[in-house]
Amino acid sequence: MTRQRERYFELYEDDFGLSALAGRLASATAPDVVRALECAAEVAADCEGEGAVELGTDIRCLLDSGLPDGTLRAAWLAATHERFDPADFGMDLRTWLTRLADLYPARRRKRRQAYWPERPHPELAEEEVCEAVITEIRVSTSLPTTVPEALEDIAREADGDLGFRLLLRILKAWTVPVAKEQYDRLMEIDTKLNYPGPLVCDGLDIQWLPLDPTRRDRSGDFGISVLSARFATYWEEPTAREGVALAATFDDSAETPGTAAALLFEDTFRLLNSPLSANTLTTLWLAVSDRGLNIDQLGMDGRDFLRLVSDVSEERLRDVAPAYTPVVGPVRTALTQPVLEAIDEATPVLATRTVSAHWLGIPGTAAVEALKEVVTHADPDLGYRLFLRLLNVLSVPLALSLYADYLALGEQFGHGTTHVPDAIGHLALEN
Structure with missing residues (x-):
């Protein structure tokens, strides 16, 4: 047979x-x-x-x-x-x-119903x-x-x-x-x-190996950037706490249990301990989540929401990795300038677009300024991941050469093999 x-x-x-x-x-x-x-x-x-x-x-x-x-x-x-x-x-x-x-x-x-193009068997x-x-x-x-x-x-x-x-x-x-x-x-x-x-x-x-958020076993996105993508695509509308708690459990199959929560905690720690204002953090979240969770309509600002994310992440870690003490690694400052240059190159297009243009829109220029503050004052790694999210939210078309540059920058950060393709691969245009 x-x-x-x-x-x-x-x-x-x-x-x-x-x-x-x-x-x-x-x-x-x-x-x-x-x-x-x-x-x-x-x-x-x-x-x-x-x-x-x-x-x-x-x-x-x-x-x-x-x-x-x-x-x-x-x-x-x-x-x-x-x-x-x-x-x-x-x-x-x-x-x-x-x-x-x-x-x-x-x-x-x-017979078998196919939902997307087949790959060879x-x-x-x-x-x-x-x-x-x-x-x-x-x-x-x-x-x-x-x-x-x-x-x-x-x-x-x-x-x-x-x-x-x-x-x-x-x-x-x-x-x-x-x-x-x-x-x-x-x-x-x-x-x-x-x-x-x-x-x-x-x-x-x-x-499993000891929990270590600096070890990147995950092939795709993680932390606040993947949280924003989840809120943008939830079929149902969970509360802020429910949505964060669900995302905190989504460890990649290659990751030690608790990694998703540890990565969320790391991102929130860096943002909360940065000089970014509550208004800037609010603008940042609403833009990269495509208003998937309208914290400004829920009586929360960006810092309130990040404190909620931090609390929920720690609750998850206490549950699945009680011996783990959250550790935040050093910021990859050597890559700050390349990320800022990538954002500056895309700014003329981003500035012409608006997040949620039909309801409480957020100008692309405001989102760009918030991103640059993240890169400069918090973490260029997180800033780059959120930049990819914004390109996705605003459906910015990309030349293949530029897409290749974004792939290369993701590799320098040690991101997983599917991270950039999943985030913006559909935006790459044939020359």
Whole structure:
């Protein structure tokens, strides 16, 4: 059976197929055959019945592999945490899989709605998938004795995709510690296979590095600049505290829990300890958030709001990282002038535009002056991130050469690979 590669993150929110079934059985209490079949039906019903496709394909891959029953049984028992052994009910593993195959025959997905342009499939050739998975099997310690060899055989002879998900399921079932370096590699495989993000990280015993906001593991935006983007795009309208609290929990999948809050705290600390006036901070927030949260209509000025952000960030840190003491690193003053030059170059265009032009508009010139104060008196890194936000808010078209310059400046700050493209990539124009 050849697997039909999919953009799985469009279909599922978490695990799927035979590995998802194993996960359900691992968390069940003494499941019998009836309960096991009920769990299979639940997995198959996922995504309005699309789950049956991956379940059937996984089963067929194992049955067609020709692997001995002992190999299949070793992997299955480990993945289910030995909660469901078909031998207890008079079946070997192949008989159990055949019974499932009769219920969920392998088939191609007939139709799938695409919401945006496709990227090529597969992004990893099958051989590359197998080798990447086998590498991770071999570095995973504390696995049950017969499991590594069984997983390697499944990855090689049956399907690398399934081998990867079974490895993850076993790591979670047996609470195997996973070093941050290995976790990053697992996430690289996850991304290339188009899995939903939680499939790897949820339930995995990751040995996180100490919380350190100066370490930039995040690929995208962070801190006050990403907070302003969130308020500009919230579908519902949360209160100021609710919106900030939600943003403070959005750690990137590569980050130590609490990093989002630590980065928010760092930005607010620098702004609150700068000489920027309350009016300047108010103008700054309203501009970069595109009036997504109208603090001037809520009886708050910019300093009031930043104190709220700081308080909520510290609450989050006390909850997830109680031993962490917020530390604010040195300002990158060497990059102050390049950021000011970028803002000055864009000023003639920004000055012709207005934020929220149809309601309580904020002149582009006022936003620019506030940005320059941030760069000069608070932090050029934060000033640059907020500059990118303002370009986005005002939809300023960018020549490709200028866009390349912005990418290069982001690299000097150590920003993640998707930060600038996500912020302003859609504004870059073909020459």
